[in-house]
Amino acid sequence: MRVFKFGGASVKDAEAVKNVVKVLKEVGHKDTLVVISAMGKITNAMEKVVKAYFEDKKALSGSLQEVVDYHNAIVLDLFENKNHPVHEKLKLLFDEIKGFLAWNKSPKYAFVYDQVVGYGELLSTTIISEYLNEVGLHNVLLDVRNLIKTDNSYRDAQVNWDRTQKEVASRVDLSKLNITQGFLGSDENNFTTTLGREGSDYSAAILAYCLNAESVTIWKDVPGVLNADPRNFEKAQLLNQISYREAIELAFYGASVIHPKTLQPLQRKEIPLHVKSFLNPQGNGTTVGKGVGISPKIPCFIVKKNQVLLKLSSLDFSFILEDNISEIFKLFHDHQMKVDLIQNSAISFSVCLDNKFNGLQAMLNELKRKFKVVCHEDVSLYTIRHFDDDSVLSLQNGRSVLVEQRGKETVQLVVK
Structure with missing residues (x-):
């Protein structure tokens, strides 16, 4: 069995859904499990519904109506029959959302988030499954919440691999074209959970692992993985x-390649991962697998913008030792600052940080009590894997380099 994953961009409107049919017809759809994300930017729209539920009840109806209108417009473009069963199926899903928001008593944001936002995938797969049947690609629509079982860490659920393996083995007919959702699972009480960042790619990997799939293909709007x-x-x-x-190395440095948690289950069973273009299904794309490190072996460039560079030194010119560094890192943790690069000497310590959660100012106030602090905001961190002299010079040209760090395969530059 093969596992395919189509992300939001590949199913964003009626034409995109028709293109999914084209891809399946071109590359074959026998013995295939297709994992599908929410359509377009619907996850963002569903997040607005949750935000309105907690912060602005007057905006709740309008934010939900945007989601209803978006999906209904796609359905009207896809199905000529105004009495097609898909209309009633979508209405039932929207009624479920409204019902949950009406009876929910939980004040926990993460719990409510998962129960509501997960409907993006349920809506998209319902529409696409019905349309595939309409054009002769008969399929089985599976609720992935019956397959992927997790703990109740809402918004970042951890997979219960034993239970998931059993459910997948008993519920997936390998001889059929199967359609299911990405991003979702369910806990032991059958409440919906979500798998966190890159959840749909991870879903495809989990299911491939449990099915001993021959491959996973992620269909994107680019030719494959670029350098x-x-x-x-x-x-x-x-x-x-x-x-x-x-x-995994590229992802660690910030490349939007494939999230490491997606690769881990595939690596365990040596299942190859293909990244291909849904605009050119016959293109070679990129294969991630065992063996060759990278081909062709050329420099790979990664940039993280809007970073913060801190240079810390002791007030009395004493050494910065382990206890100081431990204290500094505790502050990073407490203020949710992600560390991307470290460089230290006897009396100074430089670190490049991602101020994703806006904890910088409060942290600086604490650091300045014990250290001399120089702070450079809005810097960029460039990483080059498999660098050569020309690739480094191309980044240095015209830029002010604040920190440079070189290893055998990797160079990193913090520039202003």
Whole structure:
């Protein structure tokens, strides 16, 4: 069995859904499990519903109506029959959302988030399953919440692998075209859970692992994995092959390749992962698997913008030792500052941070009590894997380099 994953961009409107049919017809759909995300930016829209529920009840009806209208417009474009069963199926799902918001008594944001936001995937798969049947691609729609069982860590649920394996083995007919949702699972009380960042890719990997799939293919709007983000770098090149290890390294430094948690179950069973374009299904794309580290072996560029560089030194020129560093890192943890680069000397300590949760100012106030602090905001952290002299010079050109760090395979530059 093969596992395919189609993300939000690949099912964002009626034409995109029709293109999914084209892809399945071109590459084959026998013995295939298709994992589908919420349509377009619907996850963001569902998050607005949850925010309105907690913060602005007057806006709740309007924010939910936007979701209803978006899906109904796609259905009207796809189905000529105004009495098609898909209309009633969507109405039932919307009634479930409204019902939950009416009777829910839980004040826990993460719990409510998972119960509401998860409907994005349930709506998209209902529409796509019905449309595939309409055009002759008969399929079985599976509720992934019956397959992927998790703990109750809402918004970042951990998989119960034993239970998941049993449910997948008993519920998935390997001889059929199966459609299911990404991102979702359920806990022991059958409440919906979500799997966190890159949840749909992870869902595909979990199901592939449990099915001993021959491969996973993630369909995207790019030719495959590129050596740089074309939005930030010119002349980005396609990487034909990457090892699991190399993909994890790239993801660690911030490349939007594949999240490590998606790769881990695939690596355990050596299931290859293909990243291909839904605009050119016959293209070679990129294969992530065992073996060759990276091919072609060219520099890979990654940039993280809007970073913060802190340079700390002791007030009395004494050494910065382990107890100081331990104290500093506790402050990073307490203020939710993600550390991306560290460099230290006897009396100074430099660190590049991601101020994602806006904890910088409060943390600086505490640091300044014990250290001399120089803070550079709005810096960029560039990482080059498999660097050469030309690639480093191309980044240094015209930029002020505040920190440079080199290893055998990797160079990192903090620039202003």
